[in-house]
Amino acid sequence: NPSDLNSWVYWVRGLDQQAGVLLEQGRIEDAVDGYRKLVALERDPRKPASLAPLLWNNWGQLTINESRAGQFDAARKSQLVAAAAATETGSIEKSGSARQALFDMFGDALQARLDLDQGNNQAAFDQAAQLATRMRALEFSQDETGGNIRDASAVRANFLRNTLATLTLAALRTGRYGEAEAAARERAALPPNPFSELDPQDEKSRAQVTLAHALVLQGRADEARAITEVEIPRYRAELKAGVGGLAFTKDYSYALYVDALARPVSDPRRNADLAEA
Numbered sequence: 001n002p003s004d005l006n007s008w009v010y011w012v013r014g015l016d017q018q019a020g021v022l023l024e025q026g027r028i029e030d031a032v033d034g035y036r037k038l039v040a041l042e043r044d045p046r047k048p049a050s051l052a053p054l055l056w057n058n059w060g061q062l063t064i065n066e067s068r069a070g071q072f073d074a075a076r077k078s079q080l081v082a083a084a085a086a087t088e089t090g091s092i093e094k095s096g097s098a099r100q101a102l103f104d105m106f107g108d109a110l111q112a113r114l115d116l117d118q119g120n121n122q123a124a125f126d127q128a129a130q131l132a133t134r135m136r137a138l139e140f141s142q143d144e145t146g147g148n149i150r151d152a153s154a155v156r157a158n159f160l161r162n163t164l165a166t167l168t169l170a171a172l173r174t175g176r177y178g179e180a181e182a183a184a185r186e187r188a189a190l191p192p193n194p195f196s197e198l199d200p201q202d203e204k205s206r207a208q209v210t211l212a213h214a215l216v217l218q219g220r221a222d223e224a225r226a227i228t229e230v231e232i233p234r235y236r237a238e239l240k241a242g243v244g245g246l247a248f249t250k251d252y253s254y255a256l257y258v259d260a261l262a263r264p265v266s267d268p269r270r271n272a273d274l275a276e277a
Contacts, residue, residue: 002046024245035062056085067117083107098138125170184211221262228259253277
């Protein structure tokens, strides 16, 4: 029913799931096209109202996947729309509130990620570090409800999680290994995403392997191996159980690479890890 907003909610969710499946299958162009068709719903003349409160995060997904695919001009255009959609969504929150401030940070977080993907590592580090500080400082009123956020603290944790992921990688690329370690530890300690149906261990493992990477680059190979020797058997067990897809393959390959870095050249597992990765 085009006049019923709930119908649009189900439509958005369905298209989002379809694009996610294509992405996990490694069909990158098809997935990006799927996200583009999703956000194009904003132009549908039958919509009962602005779809920004439904689509701001999907615009973010499109931005990130265009950027990962090297489509930087398209990603920049999508980032601008994502930021505007998030700001429009935040306008429903109480003016000047921490909840509104979260939405205002969304575009900057995407920009930091774009900079990282384009190799602008210093800019990504500076933006992510500044954003993380702002996010930590937010104080939410206990009696403030309504708007678009069911659990403001959980949303802040999710925003901070993504920002810390960007910050860690930018720190690794700019030689700030101690700061990368601190960001990875903070990321690993965040509460799981209550809005996701994915296994929270996946995100925790990503943070842990990134931490191991920061440790090995500081010459602390034993500490790094203590992490990878826990994570790699977990990935292998999942692989044996039939787990696959793009995200799993990327995570497992990265863990093997970091484990190889943490081993001396004479260790036969080093070359075996690299070959398997």
